[in-house]
Each structure stands twice: as structure tokens, then as C-alpha cells.
Amino acid sequence: MSSNQKSFWTPGNILTAFILAGGLVLTVLRFTQGIGAVTNLDDNNPWGVWIGFDLLCGVALAAGGYVTSASCYLFGLKKYHSAVRPAITTAFLGYFFVVIALLYDLGHPWRLPYPLVWSQGTTSLLFEVGLCVATYVTVLFVEWSPAALEWLGFRKIRNFVIKLTLPLTILGVVLSTMHQSSLGALFVIAPGKLHPLWYSSFLPVFFFMSSMVAGASMVIFEGALTHKGLHHKMDKTHLEEAEGVAFGMAKAASFILLGYFFIKMFDITMDNDWHYLATGYGALFMVEMLGFVALPAFLYALGVREKNLTMVRVASVFGVLGIVFNRFNVSMLAFNWQLPASERYFPHWMEIGISIFIVTLIVTTYRFIATKMPVLYEHPEYKDAH
Amino acid sequence: MHRRKFLSLLGGAGLASAMGVTKSQAASGHSFNGYPDAMGVLHDSTRCIGCRKCEEACYQVNDLPKPEKEFKDLTVLDTKRRTDAKTYTVVNKYNTAGLEHPIFRKQQCNHCMEPACASACFVKAFTKNSDGSVTYNGDLCVGCRYCMIACPFSVPTFEYDDAFDPLIQKCTMCHPRIQEGKLPGCVEICPKEALTFGRREDLLGIARDRIRKYPDRYVKHIYGEHEAGGTNWLYLSGVPHTELGQIEVGKTSAPELTSGALGAVPMVVGIWPVLLTGAYAISKRKEKIAQEEKAEAVRATRESAQEEAEAALKAAMDKATKDKAAAVEREVKKAVAEAEKAFEEKLAAAQAPAGEADTGAGESPEEEA
Numbered sequence: 001m002s003s004n005q006k007s008f009w010t011p012g013n014i015l016t017a018f019i020l021a022g023g024l025v026l027t028v029l030r031f032t033q034g035i036g037a038v039t040n041l042d043d044n045n046p047w048g049v050w051i052g053f054d055l056l057c058g059v060a061l062a063a064g065g066y067v068t069s070a071s072c073y074l075f076g077l078k079k080y081h082s083a084v085r086p087a088i089t090t091a092f093l094g095y096f097f098v099v100i101a102l103l104y105d106l107g108h109p110w111r112l113p114y115p116l117v118w119s120q121g122t123t124s125l126l127f128e129v130g131l132c133v134a135t136y137v138t139v140l141f142v143e144w145s146p147a148a149l150e151w152l153g154f155r156k157i158r159n160f161v162i163k164l165t166l167p168l169t170i171l172g173v174v175l176s177t178m179h180q181s182s183l184g185a186l187f188v189i190a191p192g193k194l195h196p197l198w199y200s201s202f203l204p205v206f207f208f209m210s211s212m213v214a215g216a217s218m219v220i221f222e223g224a225l226t227h228k229g230l231h232h233k234m235d236k237t238h239l240e241e242a243e244g245v246a247f248g249m250a251k252a253a254s255f256i257l258l259g260y261f262f263i264k265m266f267d268i269t270m271d272n273d274w275h276y277l278a279t280g281y282g283a284l285f286m287v288e289m290l291g292f293v294a295l296p297a298f299l300y301a302l303g304v305r306e307k308n309l310t311m312v313r314v315a316s317v318f319g320v321l322g323i324v325f326n327r328f329n330v331s332m333l334a335f336n337w338q339l340p341a342s343e344r345y346f347p348h349w350m351e352i353g354i355s356i357f358i359v360t361l362i363v364t365t366y367r368f369i370a371t372k373m374p375v376l377y378e379h380p381e382y383k384d385a386h
Numbered sequence: 387m388h389r390r391k392f393l394s395l396l397g398g399a400g401l402a403s404a405m406g407v408t409k410s411q412a413a414s415g416h417s418f419n420g421y422p423d424a425m426g427v428l429h430d431s432t433r434c435i436g437c438r439k440c441e442e443a444c445y446q447v448n449d450l451p452k453p454e455k456e457f458k459d460l461t462v463l464d465t466k467r468r469t470d471a472k473t474y475t476v477v478n479k480y481n482t483a484g485l486e487h488p489i490f491r492k493q494q495c496n497h498c499m500e501p502a503c504a505s506a507c508f509v510k511a512f513t514k515n516s517d518g519s520v521t522y523n524g525d526l527c528v529g530c531r532y533c534m535i536a537c538p539f540s541v542p543t544f545e546y547d548d549a550f551d552p553l554i555q556k557c558t559m560c561h562p563r564i565q566e567g568k569l570p571g572c573v574e575i576c577p578k579e580a581l582t583f584g585r586r587e588d589l590l591g592i593a594r595d596r597i598r599k600y601p602d603r604y605v606k607h608i609y610g611e612h613e614a615g616g617t618n619w620l621y622l623s624g625v626p627h628t629e630l631g632q633i634e635v636g637k638t639s640a641p642e643l644t645s646g647a648l649g650a651v652p653m654v655v656g657i658w659p660v661l662l663t664g665a666y667a668i669s670k671r672k673e674k675i676a677q678e679e680k681a682e683a684v685r686a687t688r689e690s691a692q693e694e695a696e697a698a699l700k701a702a703m704d705k706a707t708k709d710k711a712a713a714v715e716r717e718v719k720k721a722v723a724e725a726e727k728a729f730e731e732k733l734a735a736a737q738a739p740a741g742e743a744d745t746g747a748g749e750s751p752e753e754e755a
Contacts, residue, residue: 036546043470043543046531074662076669107529107544107552115508119526125644126532127508128651166666174658178651185647189506189536192635204647338633 016364023357026350030104038350044336045345047105052331053355054101056183057324058094059133060207063215064222065091065140066169066176071248073169082238083245085147085375086226087219092140093362093369099137101358125185132179139175143168150382151373158382180211187330195334196273197285202263203330209260210323216253217296217319220246224313230370235377247304250312253319254300261293281334288329292322419616420499424518425564426586426618427573428593429492431630432603433580436463436477436490440572440581444475444494447560447571466631469493471545474557475572482629489623491630492572492581494557495520495541496610496617502640506536511554518586518618519559527553538614538635559618589620596622615639 030038041048068087072080103109116134121127142161149158184207187194200206223246227234234242268274276282296318303311336344370376442457444450451472455462463479475494482489501520504512511526512533522542529552534542545552560570568574573583582592590611597604609621614635623630 032549034547034549034552037549039546041546043468043534044540046534046544070662074666074669076666076673105530107531107548108527109529111509111526111528114526114528119509119511121508121510123505123641123644123648124508124532125647126506126530128648130508170659170662170666173662174655177654177658181650182647185644186532186535188647189502189640189643190538191638191643192538192633193535193540201643201646204650 016360019357019360020364022353023360026353026357027104029350030354035105035107038348038354040345040348040351042345044339044343047331047335048345049332049347049351049355050101050105052328053324054105054358055098056327056331058098058101059180059183060211060214060323060327061218061320062091062094062098063176063180063211064218065094065143065215066172067212067215067249067252068219069143069169070173071252073165074173077248079241079244080248082235082241083219083223085144086222086370087215088140088144089147089369089375090218090222090366092137092144093365095133095137095140097358097362098133100361101355104354125182125189128182129179129186132175132182136172136175136179139168139172143172146382147369147373147375150379155381176211177208181205181208183207184330187335190335193336193338194330195276195281195337196271197268197276197281198330198334200267200271202267206260206264206267209256209263210326213253213256213260213296213319214323216249216256217316217323219249220253220312220316221320224316226370226376229367230376233370233376237378238376243309246309246312247307250300250315251304253315254297254304257293257297257300257319261289261297264289264293281337284329284333288322288325292318292325296322420586420618421514421516421518422587424499424516424586424618425559425583426497426518426589426620427559427570428582428584428589428620428622430580430582430596430622431489431491432622432624433578434477434490434492435578435580436460436479436488437577438462438477439575439577440492441473441475441477443571443575444557445473447563448474448558450474463490469541469543469556471543471553471555474555478631480625480630482625485625489625489630491621491623491632493631494572494619495559496539496614496619497557497559498614498639499616499618500614500639500641502536502538502614503533503542505640505644506532508532515561517559517561517564519561519564521558521561522554522556524551524553529553536640538633538640586618586620593620593622612637615642 026038035041039048039050064087068080068083071077072084099112103112106112115121115127115130142164146158146161149155149161181204184203184205187199188201188203191199223242227242277286296315299311299315299318302308303315332345374382438457438460445452445457453473463477466478467473467476469476475492477490477492479488479490497518497520499514501512501514503522504510504514504520508530509526509528511523513521513523515521529544531542531544531554533554534540534544542554542556544554560568560572563570569583573581582589584592590608593608593611597606597608603624604622605624605626607623607627609623609627609632610617610619615638621627621630621632623632628634
């Protein structure tokens, strides 16, 4: 791109530049005028899209990192090897920008390290989330660093980091299990506020299971996207393995979604919440369960059986949207459900603007990394990565 | 076994299990019944006249910014209000079916015995004091507002309009005044004794007495006795509390709600690495076995191929030896025949004058061969 100045101002790049410029303006507004000036948050609704989307969805959709690296290195599914680097890269960027996005939502962003170094509130599930995310973003950085080190030509450090792969992968799964589930557990403290169809003492389990689906779906979904935009950057191995990766992930996602569907049903039965299904919230719940759990489970299964890549990719879109829908339901739509409509929350356009800005930052950084560094291909001088 | 020894063993077991119970209960918050001398306030909505004096006292005591409308202005009560960063307490008016007069209820922090805000705060910015009050330290606060999500009564408020030092604000039960031996501002000013300050235990007694003496005047429920694990503010009412906007929050305290999820943490940290290393070892072993099997198959194939080749070579060699022997024999015979022939020719040449009988004699040795 940079070598050819004429082709730099493509429609995509113009849009990116426009969003980034707008985001900077909103950023200045947020940090000089306060949270109240750019959001519709209030005393009844302290958490909006910045938590519901940037944090909850961001972390879930970055789960591809631990799902892929665990499949490849721990469970010996070597055919996923070419998918590990793109997945780790996305996960690292995902988590890094989750932290960046969080700074917008915090009243005292510069105090973010407080729970780690100054005053530990160990009874809080948010403490667990904070500790795990802080550690995991570091782990992901180290796991991702070989791509940058190969690009920069730091052979010795790179070889040392490669040796850490196994312990880092195990640590990654441990940390992911804990914070993915803790994000759900955050809401266990508020039984009076979250609608009974979503409230459960098993929220941590639901969040963890669905994060695996999110990870698998994102690997397929991003795969489809990068094949469109960055096909020329992929080596023969990556291209040959890509289909197998998609089908493998689809198969796993199908099974997990099916299991998820059943444990959700068990949960509704155990709490005897069936009568809520006849209400408006029941309809919302049914849309989630049938449209974004059962349907993708079925499409994934069918796609794998028929070896139909298009169907698997369609299913992954439903999987990704389903995670977003679920996290929105838990944190916003079904939260404060007993409040009258006038006291409910709807995001301010500037809140959404900041979220779009953050997503654009992630995509732009990914494009930069994937064009410069050996992510979608193996560096010719380092063929031992297997 | 001696009876005494048996009993002491039993006692030991009992003690151990009792300790075990204490430990697990501490983790789940079961055993905490509040500080013994914790104070509280009893609000009797059958006595409250909605004069807003308590609001005014709160504003003066806490040095809060002046509201738009005067505290004397009772039209404010016509719209439902909630506490915010500039208002620690509000009185709301409720018109309930079957009653001619409205009912007023005061709202503020309920000062839970096991506060959800304190349990949820990841920097320990909230403190449950032994006097029953829950106070907040703004110097630690990160501003994540998880306390607001966690509070079952939606009490903590946030200074959304402050860009540089936005803090959580809520009623402190006049903790500094209690320390000085004074009453909370709202209690002190209340002209109708709708608010009673005292030890929580005593307040429960007073509330029960009132319900017993005037069964027609009160519903048999002290809101706050068990709500959210018990609160230091208690409420009496003549109508169901839900009609005064006091939602059903359940008896479970915040620490009890989250103990399961928190308790799972050490298990994940302990068990996952073991299982995952196991999974890694299994996949490695599978790989190793697969490699060994492959190597074995290669070796077997190579061996059989070699055997075949050797056999073929041997056969070829044998054949070659045979052929060679035959060729040698043939050559020898040929040479012998030639030598004989030459000898006979010589002989014939010597006997030539003897006549033409040589041709017949020359043929006979060839027939013999």
C-alpha cells in the first residue's frame, strides 16, 4: 500500500481515516467534559455499551486465541497450526483494545492499576476479571511477539520465546477460563436486576461455554474476511489448511452450542422459569435460544457434514451475532427489566461512536500487522515453528 | 474402647467439623450476623408526613449543593425522584388503592449488614463500620461503578458530569456525627418521630412491639430485617412494602451470592494445569506412538523388500553360475572337439596317400560327443 501512493486513498481507507478522526474528537470530548457529556448513563444504568459491547463482547470474541492455541498445542491438533498466529494476533489486539476502551468508561482511568498494586478487593469478581485480563494480555503479548521479532530479525529472543509456548498456552487457558466465566459471574450479584430467564447461578458456566463458541466462530468468520482482504499474504500451508480449520472449528462449535442449549434448558427448568416464556422477555429469550444457539448449531453440523464452506461461514455469522446478542441481553436488555421504560437506558450516539472507533482501531492495527509481519505465512528463515 | 476416650474422639470430630463449617460459612457469608452493637434507623411510614425536613437536614449536614426548588416546596413530591450525587436522601409520595391519604417513604442507603457495594468493590473503597454505617473512600475509587450494578437497592450514585474527579456519592448514616455521639441529621430533625435511631437489635424489638400492639396499622413485615442478608435501616409500613417501591430482593447477601463463583477460582487454578498438561502428554504420546508405528511399518516394508531383492539376486546369481558352468562346459567341449578335429585332420594328412577313407573316419568322433 505504502509503496504505491496512488492506491492508498481507497474507499476503505478514506472511511477508516474519517472514523479515526471522528473518534479522536469524541475522545477529547470524553476526557475533558466527563462521562456524562458523551453518554446516556445514569444512576440506574451505570453500565452501557462500553461495558456491554467493548468489554463483554470484546473479551468473548477474542477467545479464538485460547481456543486455537489449546487445540493445536495441548490437544495435538497440528492441522490448526497455521490458524494459531492469526488467532493469537486477533486475541492480543482484542484484549489490548478492551483495556483501551475500558479507560473511557472509568471515572479515574489512571487508577486502573490500583486493584493490582494498591488496594486489592479480593471479594470482588471484578478483581478476578481485572487480575486475569491484566495477566492474560501480557501472556498474549508474549505469545504474539515471535511474529514481531521475526519481522524485526531478533532471532535469539524469538527462539527463547518459542520455547515458552507450552506453559504460556496452559496459562492462557487457565486465565481465560477464569475471566471469561467471571464476566458472567459479575451479574450473579444482582438477582433483583437481571431478568430470571438470564439470571442464574450458572452464569459463569454459560459465559465460559459461549466464549468457546465465540472463539471458534470468530476464527471462521475472520478467516473468511482475511481471505477476501489479505489472500495474497497467505502461504501455501495456510491456504491448504484453512478449510480444515474452518470445518474443525465448526464441528466443535456445533457440539458446544448443542450442549449450551441443553444446559440453558436445564437452568430454566431448575428455577422453573417456564412461565416467563409467554412474556415479551420470553420472546426475546426464544429469539436468542432458537435463532442464535439452535440455528447456528444446526447450520454448523450440516455444513460440516455436507463439506459446505459457505454454510459454515453463514453459521459463524450467527454464532458471532449470537454472542453479541447474549451479552447485550445480560448487560443491557434484560438488566433493570423491572424499571419503567422512561428509566431504561439507550446508548447515546457518541457512545456508539467511541465503540466504532475502537473496532476500527483493531481492524487497522490487524491489517498493519498482517501486511508487515509473518502472521498468515511462515517466515522463510523460521520454519521450525511446528 | 473406653467410653471417655470415645466421647473425646467424638468431641474432637465435632470440633473439627464445627471448625470446618465455620470456615466454609465464613467464605459464603452465612455466619455473619452483623456487628453486635451496630446502630440503625427505623423508618415508620405510617408516621411520615412528607415534610422534607430530613432532606433539608441531610443537605446541611453534608454540605450538598442547593437544589433548584426550596425544601419547603412540597410539589416536588408529585414526581417520583431518586437519590443522586447531590442528594443523599429523598422522600417519595405513594398513592395506594383503598387509602384516602398518600403514604410517604424516605429513601437513602440502607447500610446492609453485608454490603453488596463493599463486596463488589475491587479496590476496597467501601467499609462496613462497626457502628453499622457503610462509608466510601474516594481516594481509592477507580470509578468502575460495579457497586451501582451490585447494590440491590440501586443506592450508590455517580458524578457523571465531573471529568477529572468523579466520585460515588451516597448516605453515610452520618458516620462522623455518630462518632461524635450525635444523631444522624435526618433523625434529629424529624418532627413526627417517623425515624428512630438506635441499636439494630433494639430497633427490631421496637418494630415488633409496634406490629404487635397495632396489628391493624402495620403489615407483618419489617423490611430490612432479612432483605439482602439484613440491613441497618429498617422499615415499617401499613401497606405491602412493594407498593412503596421497595422491591423484593431476597434474603441472600451479596457475599453469599458470589461465594460459589469465587470458590471455583482455586479449583480452576489447581485442576486446569493438571488436566491440560495431561491432555498435552496424551497428545504427545499419541504422536509418539503414531511415529513409532510409522517407523516400524517403514522398517518392515524395507526388510521385506530387501529379502525379496536378495532372493531375486540369489536366483539371478544361481542362474548366472549355472549359465556360466554350462558355457564353460560348452567351450571345453568345443575346444576338445576342435582339438580332436585338428588331430584327425593331421592324421588324415599323414595317411593321405592311403586313399579316401578319411571322411568316414572323421565323422564318427562327433557322433560320440
